[in-house]
Amino acid sequence: MAFLKVVPLERALEIVNSFTLPLGTEEVKLSEALGRIVAEDIYSPIDIPPFDRATVDGYAVRAEDTFMASEANPIKLKVVGEIHAGEEPKLELKKGETVYISTGAMLPKNADAVIQFEDVERVGDEIIIYKPAYPGLGVMKKGVDISKGRLLVRKGERLGFKQTALLSAVGVERVRVFRKPKVAIISTGNEIVLPGSELKPGQIYDINGRALSDAVNELGGEGIFLGIARDDRESLKELIEEGVRVADIVVISGGASGGMRDLTASVIEELGEVKVHGIAIQPGKPTIIGEINGKPVFGLPGYPTSCLTNFTLLVVPLLLRALGREGKVRKVKARLKHKIFSVKGRRQFLPVKLEGGVAVPILKGSGAVTSFIDADGFIEIPETVESVDEGEEVEVTLFEGW
Numbered sequence: 001m002a003f004l005k006v007v008p009l010e011r012a013l014e015i016v017n018s019f020t021l022p023l024g025t026e027e028v029k030l031s032e033a034l035g036r037i038v039a040e041d042i043y044s045p046i047d048i049p050p051f052d053r054a055t056v057d058g059y060a061v062r063a064e065d066t067f068m069a070s071e072a073n074p075i076k077l078k079v080v081g082e083i084h085a086g087e088e089p090k091l092e093l094k095k096g097e098t099v100y101i102s103t104g105a106m107l108p109k110n111a112d113a114v115i116q117f118e119d120v121e122r123v124g125d126e127i128i129i130y131k132p133a134y135p136g137l138g139v140m141k142k143g144v145d146i147s148k149g150r151l152l153v154r155k156g157e158r159l160g161f162k163q164t165a166l167l168s169a170v171g172v173e174r175v176r177v178f179r180k181p182k183v184a185i186i187s188t189g190n191e192i193v194l195p196g197s198e199l200k201p202g203q204i205y206d207i208n209g210r211a212l213s214d215a216v217n218e219l220g221g222e223g224i225f226l227g228i229a230r231d232d233r234e235s236l237k238e239l240i241e242e243g244v245r246v247a248d249i250v251v252i253s254g255g256a257s258g259g260m261r262d263l264t265a266s267v268i269e270e271l272g273e274v275k276v277h278g279i280a281i282q283p284g285k286p287t288i289i290g291e292i293n294g295k296p297v298f299g300l301p302g303y304p305t306s307c308l309t310n311f312t313l314l315v316v317p318l319l320l321r322a323l324g325r326e327g328k329v330r331k332v333k334a335r336l337k338h339k340i341f342s343v344k345g346r347r348q349f350l351p352v353k354l355e356g357g358v359a360v361p362i363l364k365g366s367g368a369v370t371s372f373i374d375a376d377g378f379i380e381i382p383e384t385v386e387s388v389d390e391g392e393e394v395e396v397t398l399f400e401g402w
């Protein structure tokens with residue numbers, strides 16, 4: 001076992017990239033597809049609207065019949081019927097004819113315009129028109145909204161309500177999506193309790209379990225929170241074994257460093273193999289990457305901001321790749337709000353808040369939950385750099401919106 005023998009981040013990422021998750025795809029009903037990641041490009045099978053459609057209540061006409069109409073030269077057309085939404089028009093317009101038509105109804109043959117009823121005078125079975133209509137007036141042409149064959153959603157795109165609405169509009173009922181990667185999450189520590197129980201002296205509420213499970217869910221995976229392992233081998237071993245049974249990936253937070261009660265690495269080693277214990281980054285030095293029964297097992301630091309930073313650096317790319325999303329986390333450029341200092345020889349990831357293109361460093365430390373709650377992402381300060389100046393351009397790796 002490589003016990004706290006630090007490797008460069010690049011080596012850790014190589015190991016992460018060597019994991020394959022044999023996930024595949026599945027078909028789900030559109031009504032259950034929200035939040036899922038699409039596994040293939042989807043094109044529109046039909047035109048929308050599927051027919052030339054009235055956009056107003058009024059009279060469908062042949063525009064050419066009205067070209068000469070004016071206040072001085074009103075034109076009369078004979079009303080030969082009515083067409084309502086949902087009906088298929090049986091008649092076709094002949095010269096000098098019109099039909100009453102409702103909004104959303106299909107235009108009859110030969111009609112190319114609809115004049116709203118407010119603009120005509122109805123007298124018996126005739127209408128009187130005082131100004132000309134032009135072809136297309138009051139009409140939404142077949143296919144102008146969505147044309148048949150148009151790309152609607154791309155492989156790797158996450159389905160939000162706009163995408164599901166678009167698919168519903170063209171009648172797509174089943175969608176092929178990536179199977180959700182299942183990620184078992186375990187918190188560790190005698191001091192950790194779940195919301196709902198009262199805090200006793202020395203105890204704190206769980207942060208990482210909730211944060212990691214819901215980050216996985218937000219990403220399009222399935223976070224399975226297995227609970228809190230106590231600081232004893234059996235408790236941790238039991239939960240890790242359960243994680244390997246029920247999930248594709250196991251993520252444990254806390255107990256990653258080399259302290260007396262930090263058991264994670266030695267329990268992973270007992271059940272499988274520790275591939276990395278220690279990465280040359282701050283926060284995240286005590287991070288563990290292991291493998292049990294061919295499944296990736298991560299041991300992340302207990303400090304909440306360290307935990308989430310390292311989740312973003314190591315686990316998110318693996319999940320994105322499994323979901324056909326190229327495995328890249330999102331980055332944006334910004335200018336640094338004020339000068340910051342780092343320690344030479346330490347590769348640091350510092351949380352920042354984005355305020356209109358300006359990155360404001362958050363200096364509360366990785367033990368504070370609000371360091372990542374307030375942060376939009378983090379910036380990297382290489383080993384060779386001792387300070388970054390105010391106004392310097394920095395690249396921010398985003399914590400969300402993956």
Ligand SMILES: Nc1nc2c(c(=O)[nH]1)N[C@H]1C(S)=C(S)[C@@H](COP(=O)(O)OP(=O)(O)OC[C@H]3O[C@@H](n4cnc5c(N)ncnc54)[C@H](O)[C@@H]3O)O[C@H]1N2
Nearest residue numbers: 187205206207208209254255256257262300301302303306
């Ligand atoms: N002697 C040294 N001590 C520590 C060092 C060091 O280099 N030498 N590094 C510090 C750093 S940096 C980190 S990060 C932590 C990592 O330690 P562990 O991964 O073993 O984490 P724990 O000791 O279990 O917990 C650390 C801290 O985080 C709190 N925690 C843990 N889990 C949760 C959770 N699910 N929700 C909320 N808070 C959690 C825990 O109570 C501790 O306060 O080690 C430092 N020590």
Ligand code: MOO
Nearest residue numbers: 283284285306366
């Ligand atoms: O390694 Mo700790 O993860 O520096 O915050």
